[in-house]
Amino acid sequence: MGEAAGRDSVRRPRAVGSGHNGRSPVTTGPLEGDDSESRSGSVSEPMEGAMLRMVCLGVVTAVGVLATAAANVAQEPAEEPRANLVLHEVAHNLYMLANDPAEQGMRSGGNTAIFLxxxxxxxxxxxIYGYGQDILAEIAKITPKPVTTIINTHTHYDHSGGNVEFSDSVNIVVHENTAAQMSRETCEPVTNCDAFKGDNAKYLPQTTFADRMTLFGGPDAIDLYYFGRGHTDGDTWIVFRGARTLHTGDMFARKGLPFLDVANGNGSALEFGETLRKAVAGIPDVDIIIPGHNDETLVWDDLVNYSTFYNGIVDAAKAGQAAGQSVEDVVGGYSVPVQLRDFAAEPGRLQSVVQYVFDGQ
Structure with a gap:
């Protein structure tokens, strides 16, 4: 389908301030420049009696104080720089809040759609947790209306982490499998179930669906689809009907191979490809794609080609296994078809996908 005109007509980069509400992402590590272990307490000149004892005591005390201070500083986490967020106007009343293309990585998490x-x-x-207030600040630039609904494409912390920073009156909508993941007693950090324990249990989803659901009506209609396992077992496809725009979450994160959360999120390399095929066949009237992490919007044909790209790798893995090849043989012999050269088959991700196919996962 054709690309809608003017979808990037507004692109306002903003350097986000750090440290609001003490919620900046942090990392920990050793204190740099600490030379306390190399300090010497030796005295080069002979000294007598109390003076010697006083000097030695002073040196020991000073070293002890410095070492204690260094240890305390080492325990204080160092703040990471705040991510720059960029607001794109996708269509009338629809925006994408993304990371700055000039920055590498996913500091703030996945792309947020803002629909008025x-x-x-x-x-x-x-x-991720800590960017809820940044989202609200961006919303305040375009409307005084409150946030009433949050839809999560899946459970991962970089897509649902900010849920707990909004009013607990907000209606949170997810697929029923995602609700089950969020409600788990224990999970790996990526699944984010620990974020919804204790007082934060009030942020567990109030509304779930199985296969399809429509929220609102008229120009505000939002269609939710579920086509099966893939990135996780609860990936929701969200269509803003009037804007002819689809948010894919991490079923189409960017023009590269996906992270497959098989071990913890019940995702599937084999079903990922079939789910892509079902989405391409089952979602009508879409021109624009809001991908899970790509810094710019994409178009419908990109999703069609992504399905071809991914399923081609699965087919190559199946054929190689049937022919008695190893995972390494398949990976070493694969090259991206010329017509799909916009898509990247990163070696580590390629190895992962092929291995999962060999394992029947």
């Missing part, structure tokens, strides 16, 4: 409806603001995905 008659009754309030609907969000798709809320980035």
């Amino acid at each position: 409806t008659a009754s309030g603001v609907t969000l798709v995905d809320t980035k």
Whole structure:
């Protein structure tokens, strides 16, 4: 399908301030420049009696104080720089809040869709914990309306982490499998179930669906689809009907191979490809794609080609296994078809996909 005109007509980069509400992402590590272990307490000149004892005591005390201070500083986490966020106007009343293309990585998490409806603001995905207030600040630039609905494409922390920073009156909508993942007693950090324990249990989803659901009506209509396992077992496809725009979450994160959360999120390399095929066949009237992490919007044909790209790798893995090849043989013999050269087959991700196919996962 053709690309809608003017979808990037507004692109306003903003350097986000650090440290709001003490919620900046942090990392920990050793204290740099600590030379306490190399300090010497030896005295080169002979000294007598109390003076010697006083000097030695002073040196020991000073070293002890410095070592204690260094240890305390080492325990204080160092703040990472805040991510720059860029607001794109995708269509009338629909925006994408993404990372700055000049920055590498996914510091703030996945792409957030901001949709203005008659009754309030609907969000798709809320980035990592600590960026909820940044999302609200961006919303305030375009409307005074409150956030009334949050839809999560899946459970991962970089897409649902900010949920707990919004009003607990917000209606949170997810696929039923994602709700089960969020409600787990234990999980790996990527699944983010620990974020919804204790007082934060009030942020568990209130609304779930199995196969398809429509929220709102008229120009505000949002269609939710579920086509099967892939990145996780609860990946939701969200269509803003009037804007002819689809948010794919991490079923189409960018023009590269996906991270497959098989071990913890019940994702599937084999079913990922079939789910892509079902989405391409089953979602009508879409021109624009809001991908899970890509810094710019994409178009429908990119999704069609992504399905061809991914399923080609699965087919190559199956054929190689049937012919008695090893995973390494398949990976070493694969090259991206010329007509799909916009897509990257990163060696580590390629190895992972092929291995999962060999394992029947």
